[in-house]
Structure formats: C-alpha cells, structure tokens
C-alpha cells in the first residue's frame with residue numbers, strides 16, 4: 619500500500635475499532651508527515667489511546683490498516699512494530715524498578731541489537747562500554763545524568779517519564795509516540811520536557827503526541843487532529859484548530 623505524499627511516514631487508513639457495540643474508532647484516516655510533531659487531542663473517551671494501541675499493535679483494528687514507511691503493520695506483533703522503528707512512551711512508564719537508571723536505559727539498546735533481552739544478560743552489562751557511553755549521553759540529554767546510579771523504582775514520576783524517554787531514544791526510532799508525556803508533572807518538569815522534545819525535533823524525529831495539556835500541545839505541534847466520539851472532527855495547524863468552532867464546542871469548551 620502506498621500513500622500519495624512521499625513525506626508521509628505513517629498512514630492510519632480507514633481504521634475502525636469496536637468493543638462489543640461501542641464504536642471506539644470510526645473512519646480514522648490519519649497521515650503523519652516525516653519530521654513533524656503531530657498532536658492528537660480530544661476529550662476523555664474520544665479514542666486517543668485506542669488509536670495509539672492500534673498503531674503499536676496492542677489492539678487489532680476491526681477494519682482498516684496501519685502503514686508505516688510503505689509497510690503494512692496491521693497483524694504484526696508489538697515487538698515487531700518496535701523493531702521497524704516505532705517506539706512509544708507510555709502514560710505509565712514500563713521500567714525495571716530494581717535496576718539502576720543507567721541499566722534501564724541500556725536495556726532497550728541491547729534488546730534491539732540482540733532481538734530480545736533477558737535478565738541473564740545483566741552480568742554482561744558492565745562490558746557493554748559503547749552502549750553504556752551512549753546511555754550516559756542520553757541521560758545527560760534528558761537532564762538525568764546525576765541520577766544514573768539510583769534505583770529506577772525510587773525516582774519521582776516526572777523523572778521516571780524522562781528516563782523512559784531516554785529508553786525510547788536509545789532505540790533511535792523513526793517514529794516516537796508519546797502518550798501524555800507530561801501527565802502528573804510539575805509546571806517546571808513540563809517545561810523541561812517541552813524543551814527536550816523540541817531538541818529531539820531538531821534532529822528530525824517524527825512524533826505523535828497525545829496530550830491534554832494545551833500549553834504542551836500548542837508549544838510543540840505542527841499539526842493537530844481532534845478526535846471526538848471516535849471520529850476526527852477537525853485537523854490543521856494549531857491556529858486553525860484553535861479557531862475551529864467545532865473544536866471549541868467539542869473540546870476546548872469542555873472539561874479541559
């Protein structure tokens with residue numbers, strides 16, 4: 619399957635997802651351009667997480683397909699989708715709490731290189747100097763080098779999310795999916811994360827971001843798609859979306 623525009627790295631093509639009688643996603647057609655930051659916003663229950671889960675292979679769409687870089691992802695397992703260059707930062711970080719921050723950040727690079735990772739590899743971590751150096755560099759980038767020897771489980775929620783971002787960056791993904799990257803963070807940590815995500819953008823990484831915090835959305839997004847009731851009700855630049863009466867009615871005037 620191809621897309622009309624060569625710059626499109628991800629195409630969610632006519633995707634539907636039902637849960638029993640509930641239409642969580644209907645007629646979703648979404649095209650994500652290479653190197654851009656594309657935000658998906660919408661009120662609670664709009665279908666945002668379901669959409670991300672379909673993209674990363676955690677949920678099979680009832681109909682339609684997800685195409686990444688010309689390859690159909692639909693039907694692939696989450697780890698296979700990860701291997702082709704799609705990484706996701708979760709709303710709740712998935713980390714190894716009893717390992718140090720540095721070890722956590724090294725693991726995705728080892729898993730990517732070796733195809734899998736088991737805790738048996740732990741003993742060899744110290745010998746992995748190249749990956750170790752890169753992990754330290756990544757921790758420096760996310761402002762967490764000073765915490766590299768702390769146990770990951772002891773970090774604050776904001777630091778866990780920054781560490782998880784470093785874990786994703788170690789995979790050098792072509793597409794980074796961020797599910798509420800600043801949820802639960804203080805305003806200060808939120809602004810640090812915005813700066814960090816801007817820095818990643820300068821490196822040309824494509825990002826899809828789900829976010830309730832409009833400050834974050836309008837600071838980062840090149841394009842916004844608005845979901846409501848499982849459908850895309852508006853799409854455009856931040857300015858276009860901000861001024862769209864349908865959006866104001868469905869979203870901006872609502873609970874958020």
Ligand SMILES: Nc1ncnc2c1ncn2[C@@H]1O[C@H](COP(=O)(O)OP(=O)(O)OP(=O)(O)O)[C@@H](O)[C@H]1O
Nearest residue numbers: 637640641642660661662663664665666667668669
């Ligand atoms: N596994 C599931 N089984 C049944 N219904 C589900 C399931 N996952 C999501 N839903 C329903 O699908 C709809 C969309 O949910 P989803 O979590 O995708 O919305 P969201 O936009 O991410 O919401 P929020 O902003 O609150 O995270 C909701 O009505 C939700 O209750």
